Amino acid sequence: MLKYFLPAGRLTHVLGNPAAKDILSRPLVKRRREASFLWSKWLTRCDDEHQRCQVEADATPSRLLFLGSDDSGDGDAFRLVDCPPVGEKTLRYAAFSYCWGGDQEYKTTKDNKSAYYNNIPHEALAPFKSITDAIHVARRLGLSYLWIDSLCIVQDDAADKGREIGKMQDIYAGAYVTISAACAQTSRDGFLDSMADDSLDFEMDYPCIGGATGAVFLTKDQITSDRDDQPIDARAWTYQEYFLSPRVLVFERRKVRWRCFTEAHEDGGHDNDSGFKLLNSGMLARMGPAELGREWTLAVERYSRRYLTVQSDKLPAMAGIAATDRRAISPACGSRAWRGSWRGTLPGATRGA
Numbered sequence: 001m002l003k004y005f006l007p008a009g010r011l012t013h014v015l016g017n018p019a020a021k022d023i024l025s026r027p028l029v030k031r032r033r034e035a036s037f038l039w040s041k042w043l044t045r046c047d048d049e050h051q052r053c054q055v056e057a058d059a060t061p062s063r064l065l066f067l068g069s070d071d072s073g074d075g076d077a078f079r080l081v082d083c084p085p086v087g088e089k090t091l092r093y094a095a096f097s098y099c100w101g102g103d104q105e106y107k108t109t110k111d112n113k114s115a116y117y118n119n120i121p122h123e124a125l126a127p128f129k130s131i132t133d134a135i136h137v138a139r140r141l142g143l144s145y146l147w148i149d150s151l152c153i154v155q156d157d158a159a160d161k162g163r164e165i166g167k168m169q170d171i172y173a174g175a176y177v178t179i180s181a182a183c184a185q186t187s188r189d190g191f192l193d194s195m196a197d198d199s200l201d202f203e204m205d206y207p208c209i210g211g212a213t214g215a216v217f218l219t220k221d222q223i224t225s226d227r228d229d230q231p232i233d234a235r236a237w238t239y240q241e242y243f244l245s246p247r248v249l250v251f252e253r254r255k256v257r258w259r260c261f262t263e264a265h266e267d268g269g270h271d272n273d274s275g276f277k278l279l280n281s282g283m284l285a286r287m288g289p290a291e292l293g294r295e296w297t298l299a300v301e302r303y304s305r306r307y308l309t310v311q312s313d314k315l316p317a318m319a320g321i322a323a324t325d326r327r328a329i330s331p332a333c334g335s336r337a338w339r340g341s342w343r344g345t346l347p348g349a350t351r352g353a
Helices: 036-049 113-118 129-140 158-166 168-173 236-244 281-285 289-304 316-343 346-350
Strands: 009-012 063-066 079-082 094-097 145-147 177-180 201-207 213-220 247-251 256-260 264-266
Touching: 036 129, 036 247, 036 256, 079 113, 094 129, 094 168, 094 236, 129 145, 129 177, 158 168, 168 236, 177 236
Parallel strands: 094 145, 094 177, 177 247
Antiparallel strands: 009 213, 063 079, 063 145, 201 213, 247 256, 256 264
């Protein structure tokens, strides 16, 4: 038991326990499928209280995946639906960010597109656990629509791909929430069954102020070392998807994290607004050309370390971030200032190459 008193350990509580008034930190949620109350809490708080997280996109995806409804008995009746254009009826949807892990075996093509508007068999999706997990999360958040690139873009139609990729910035910016399968290497892996090791916690009674007896856990904290070692961090497209989304629910190997333009939370730790928050266009607009240039350079450096299956996607996979940065600064400084903010760094970057 002494190992729990190492400097890396921490004292934690579970939600609803009397000890919660005295102990701020919570242990990891062991069973992710039972933790949707926590995801919903973060999302509802953001939707109700965070003005800066309310983003209106300039365009919508051409189509979405309709998830059916467990209550109506059509819970397995997945199908594609056309998305109304901006200004008409708004369909609240989640966007999915994940690693393909090679060419997708199950995708929308010219041959099956019409059939998928009628029905996408549940048994056909079942082997692709990341996709079925995303459907589960979206439903638990009360959403009936989900955007998944492999299904919502006609993969062998160059015109359709070009049109939808051109709207990628708005697709993720306009999503009610983005679900990030950070710990899954492929679409078959899934991300809801990844959880913390039960052996890391030791439970003990805790005498609370007022006489009640609560319970606390001595936790050996081994959850911080793998934050930058998630499979999704190696894929180029997902960098833009994370950056552009106003709200992201990130499923890592040992932890679930929430990031929005206002707050940062995690399922194990403190329930407050500390930690890294997403940058939004408003924050970028308050930066001067030099500071924005540094942000852009940092973004390019991080992006350049990532992997692309299709090399011709190199510019499209970064275009949304470039457009966000450019639009943020040009009202105040003009496009010349935007270009000049990083142009001066190029000679130094290539010197000695």
